[in-house]
Amino acid sequence: MGLTTLKDYLSDWTLEGRTRSQVADTVMALAETSIRISELVARGSLGGRLGQIVSKAGEFDEQKEIDLLTNGMIAEALKAAPVAALASEESEHPITLNPDAPLLVATDPLDGSSNVDANVSFGTIFSILPRHPASVGEAAFLRPGSHQLAAGFVVYGPHTALVLTVGLGTQIFTLDRSTNTFHMTSRNVEMAAETTEYAINSSNARHWDDPIRIYIHDCENGANGPCGHDFNMRWTGSPVADILRILTRGGIYLYPGDRRKGFHQGRIRLIYEANPFSWLIEQAGGKATTGRDRVLDVVPSSLHQRTPLICGSRYEVDRVVRIYSGQEFKGDRSPLFGRRGLFRALP
Numbered sequence: 001m002g003l004t005t006l007k008d009y010l011s012d013w014t015l016e017g018r019t020r021s022q023v024a025d026t027v028m029a030l031a032e033t034s035i036r037i038s039e040l041v042a043r044g045s046l047g048g049r050l051g052q053i054v055s056k057a058g059e060f061d062e063q064k065e066i067d068l069l070t071n072g073m074i075a076e077a078l079k080a081a082p083v084a085a086l087a088s089e090e091s092e093h094p095i096t097l098n099p100d101a102p103l104l105v106a107t108d109p110l111d112g113s114s115n116v117d118a119n120v121s122f123g124t125i126f127s128i129l130p131r132h133p134a135s136v137g138e139a140a141f142l143r144p145g146s147h148q149l150a151a152g153f154v155v156y157g158p159h160t161a162l163v164l165t166v167g168l169g170t171q172i173f174t175l176d177r178s179t180n181t182f183h184m185t186s187r188n189v190e191m192a193a194e195t196t197e198y199a200i201n202s203s204n205a206r207h208w209d210d211p212i213r214i215y216i217h218d219c220e221n222g223a224n225g226p227c228g229h230d231f232n233m234r235w236t237g238s239p240v241a242d243i244l245r246i247l248t249r250g251g252i253y254l255y256p257g258d259r260r261k262g263f264h265q266g267r268i269r270l271i272y273e274a275n276p277f278s279w280l281i282e283q284a285g286g287k288a289t290t291g292r293d294r295v296l297d298v299v300p301s302s303l304h305q306r307t308p309l310i311c312g313s314r315y316e317v318d319r320v321v322r323i324y325s326g327q328e329f330k331g332d333r334s335p336l337f338g339r340r341g342l343f344r345a346l347p
Contacts, residue, residue, distance in 0.1 A: 006173050006182035022082040023149050029081040030126050034154040035180050037070050041156050070109035085136035089272045096136050104129040108272040112238030121157035123240035127276045138303045145275030145296035155240050170284040189284040192250030195313040197232050199242045200254040207258035211323040243277050247284055252312035266308040270300050274309045287317040291324040
């Protein structure tokens with residue numbers, strides 16, 4: 001018996017109701033579009049100047065040609081799906097598709113697109129929500145991540161992988177390029193509860209708040225510190241690549257807020273990135289927090305709201321939460337001591 005295809009997996013899941021069938025149709029539309037995107041990005045520079053910056057989106061974000069191309073591809077594909085509106089990181093306002101349809105989709109069409117020219121893995125992230133209330137405007141999307149019906153992301157790397165949850169565990173599918181079919185290659189992923197790897201951009205250490213500085217100091221101390229074992233640091237700068245590695249190998253991903261202007265709430269978008277990542281992590285047995293709150297409980301106040309994100313192996317996430325709550329500010333592991341660690345903060 002061969003590997004289960006994405007279509008077969010969703011067909012089995014849809015036996016229990018009409019809403020599931022509509023969600024499955026939407027997932028398939030996104031998956032089929034991701035195949036086209038994978039073909040586009042696989043051409044690299046042969047496909048044109050895909051990494052060329054064509055506009056600015058806010059103070060810190062730049063839009064590349066590939067961002068706008070993939071955004072258009074997804075919007076066009078979802079016109080044939082039961083989707084009322086699409087909210088995209090690349091669009092200031094939601095795009096109305098089929099106003100009477102029952103679902104909403106939020107997406108980052110090409111997360112990590114700054115890596116396009118460097119041939120580093122990047123991907124497409126999506127979240128599917130029920131349309132409630134009747135509005136298809138911005139307010140319709142301002143609901144906590146716990147309301148998601150499906151979430152996933154596609155990583156375009158040496159192979160193309162689709163990571164998906166419909167609330168029954170986290171599944172990983174791999175694209176067979178000979179048939180353009182996604183086959184399940186990891187069923188019901190179970191993350192390791194403990195880890196020896198963490199992912200953070202340590203170049204921002206001087207801007208971190210005390211809890212993050214203390215936690216990373218503990219990791220750097222390794223077996224000689226309160227963690228009791230050594231750690232390795234991994235950081236690609238492409239969230240989908242880091243999250244996939246953590247799902248399959250265990251680890252903790254940290255993108256905290258910091259003291260820089262515009263970074264107090266981090267840089268991860270709550271609706272397009274943090275919510276789908278967090279549900280996938282939780283469905284695999286991990287945890288996801290802002291440092292103080294469960295990510296999936298946060299009610300967005302704006303479409304492009306940002307949030308700190310700390311997620312991964314549950315024991316390490318719990319450790320960070322305890323530091324934030326003050327439970328681990330003991331003895332020489334105090335906020336003051338944290339500032340005297342390997343990463344020094346400027347006054």
